[in-house]
Amino acid sequence: MPTVPPSTRPAWWPQFSGTLRSTAVTARLGLVLGIAIGTCFLTGLLSYFQYQAWEWLPPPASPVWGYRVTQGVHVATGMAAIPLVLVKLWSVYPNNFRWPPFRSVKRVVERITVALLVSATLVQLFTGFFNVLNWYPFRWDFLSVHYRLAYVVVGSVLLHVAVKLPDIVYGLQTKVAEGDVLTEIPWNENPESHSIAGPLPPPVTPGLSRRGVLTAAGAGIGVVVVTSVGQTLTPLEPIGLLAVRQPSKGPLGVPVNRTAEEANVIAAASAPDWTLKIIGPKPYALTVAEVEEMALHEARFPISCVEGWSANAQWRGLRLLEIVERAGGTADSQIRVRSLEPAGFFNKSVIFGPQLSRALLATHLNGERLTVDHGYPLRLIAPNRAGVFNTKWLATIEVL
Amino acid sequence: MKIWRIVLAVVGIGIGTYGISQLLTQIPRPTLALLALWLIGALIIHDGLLSPAIVGVGAALRRYVPDRGRRYLQFGLIMAAMVTVIAVPMIYRAHTQPPAKALLLQDFAINLTVLLAAIGGGTLIAYAIRVARDRSVPGRPPRDEAQE
Numbered sequence: 285m286p287t288v289p290p291s292t293r294p295a296w297w298p299q300f301s302g303t304l305r306s307t308a309v310t311a312r313l314g315l316v317l318g319i320a321i322g323t324c325f326l327t328g329l330l331s332y333f334q335y336q337a338w339e340w341l342p343p344p345a346s347p348v349w350g351y352r353v354t355q356g357v358h359v360a361t362g363m364a365a366i367p368l369v370l371v372k373l374w375s376v377y378p379n380n381f382r383w384p385p386f387r388s389v390k391r392v393v394e395r396i397t398v399a400l401l402v403s404a405t406l407v408q409l410f411t412g413f414f415n416v417l418n419w420y421p422f423r424w425d426f427l428s429v430h431y432r433l434a435y436v437v438v439g440s441v442l443l444h445v446a447v448k449l450p451d452i453v454y455g456l457q458t459k460v461a462e463g464d465v466l467t468e469i470p471w472n473e474n475p476e477s478h479s480i481a482g483p484l485p486p487p488v489t490p491g492l493s494r495r496g497v498l499t500a501a502g503a504g505i506g507v508v509v510v511t512s513v514g515q516t517l518t519p520l521e522p523i524g525l526l527a528v529r530q531p532s533k534g535p536l537g538v539p540v541n542r543t544a545e546e547a548n549v550i551a552a553a554s555a556p557d558w559t560l561k562i563i564g565p566k567p568y569a570l571t572v573a574e575v576e577e578m579a580l581h582e583a584r585f586p587i588s589c590v591e592g593w594s595a596n597a598q599w600r601g602l603r604l605l606e607i608v609e610r611a612g613g614t615a616d617s618q619i620r621v622r623s624l625e626p627a628g629f630f631n632k633s634v635i636f637g638p639q640l641s642r643a644l645l646a647t648h649l650n651g652e653r654l655t656v657d658h659g660y661p662l663r664l665i666a667p668n669r670a671g672v673f674n675t676k677w678l679a680t681i682e683v684l
Numbered sequence: 685m686k687i688w689r690i691v692l693a694v695v696g697i698g699i700g701t702y703g704i705s706q707l708l709t710q711i712p713r714p715t716l717a718l719l720a721l722w723l724i725g726a727l728i729i730h731d732g733l734l735s736p737a738i739v740g741v742g743a744a745l746r747r748y749v750p751d752r753g754r755r756y757l758q759f760g761l762i763m764a765a766m767v768t769v770i771a772v773p774m775i776y777r778a779h780t781q782p783p784a785k786a787l788l789l790q791d792f793a794i795n796l797t798v799l800l801a802a803i804g805g806g807t808l809i810a811y812a813i814r815v816a817r818d819r820s821v822p823g824r825p826p827r828d829e830a831q832e
Contacts, residue, residue, distance in 0.1 A: 439700020504766030
């Protein structure tokens with residue numbers, strides 16, 4: 285590659301004189317960020333599988349805390365990645381100011397893919413965070429965009445790693461204090477760079493050292509994670525200064541994701557003549573009194589929300605499988621449960637396989653009759669099942 | 685290394701193209717336009733506003749704060765900025781949801797103040813220890829002067 289002496293640049297062109305930024309710093313930040321994004325992507329796919337399970341591969345019922353852990357990790361790594369990506373981008377900011385700005389087609393293509401990588405990652409992380417805050421300033425369907433944009437993020441990360449692999453290998457193999465300074469002039473065009481001029485004393489960092497930058501970033505992310513993860517790692521709830529949810533403050537010690545008022549079911553759920561209709565080869569119906577009389581089974585399942593909060597809870601109710609078998613279904617049936625909620629994507633869910641065998645139709649939560657926000661008179665609860673599919677305010681059970 | 689680069693690039697382009705084609709075929713046009721606006725907006729806000737501001741702060745610190753103190757100030761500011769980025773949307777959204785959700789019930793402005801005070805306090809203590817140590821070693825001038 286022909287080298288362009290920096291002296292041909294106009295005098296007003298930005299110059300970065302700091303010595304803190306270096307390939308060694310960037311490679312370390314990038315490695316951690318890559319692990320965070322990869323973990324976030326894989327746990328996200330596991331969550332998406334709860335939404336779109338294949339018929340031949342039913343979601344497992346054990347471990348009962350499986351989704352609690354994977355989705356807790358998904359939200360925690362996503363939140364941690366926000367400050368991390370900002371530090372990572374700080375470390376490479378001078379790369380935006382290479383001279384000349386459009387030196388070759390290859391270079392322009394690389395900058396376009398980097399722009400896509402940066403913008404997709406920022407939008408993905410921030411809209412994910414906003415979703416956890418139940419805040420939708422973007423006015424699109426969160427799930428369908430978040431899922432597809434994830435592939436754009438991960439694809440462009442992999443491409444970026446492919447392009448930068450020699451720099452990454454150099455950066456990770458170099459002691460953090462010694463590596464080339466990262467400025468707007470790439471190291472291979474800078475005659476004073478460590479890699480070209482040979483062994484030089486490490487660049488002087490008069491203020492904070494490079495190791496100090498990494499330590500500060502690690503400490504900052506540590507504070508964010510420790511003070512926010514209490515929404516799912518409940519022992520840390522008392523120090524949850526940045527915890528979005530406080531599970532213990534929910535009614536009966538469990539938060540609610542969708543209130544009865546939001547679902548527009550208060551009147552229907554409180555009606556004394558409510559009945560549960562079971563549709564199948566041998567259809568029948570149960571009244572509130574009958575349902576309460578049959579609610580003899582206890583189970584301890586966490587409820588784990590896609591938004592990253594979770595809480596363990598003691599449930600009491602009817603075994604769904606017994607109800608299904610009485611209607612002529614079996615453990616191999618597909619069951620659709622419907623809510624009293626008149627509309628919306630989440631007013632129904634399908635349950636089959638191992639989750640069906642262990643599911644309860646719950647009347648009681650932590651020893652108390654369900655409140656209307658928790659799904660009174662009757663709700664579904666199954667192990668390792670995304671909270672949103674534990675349908676509340678049940679109206680019908682249908683053997684498909 | 686070359687074979688790894690090719691494999692990574694091919695897999696990356698494959699996954700990314702899948703995502704883009706999914707977006708283009710499954711997402712309604714008005715949403716795509718909005719998404720494009722957000723993607724461009726994110727770049728402009730980050731590269732055009734946030735990053736120059738941080739570069740400006742760094743330059744100001746280099747100019748006005750002596751090396752020894754700057755080390756601690758930079759450390760504290762990095763931590764403070766990371767915590768603030770997460771806390772600010774929470775402050776904005778606090779107390780907007782029905783109480784049954786147990787969502788954003790805290791006063792996050794106070795919580796952020798507590799965290800920033802803790803970070804500031806910790807940084808100050810570390811700096812004070814440094815100053816005291818420099819003084820307790822006879823004949824050793826503070827590092828700033830030694831370098832000048």
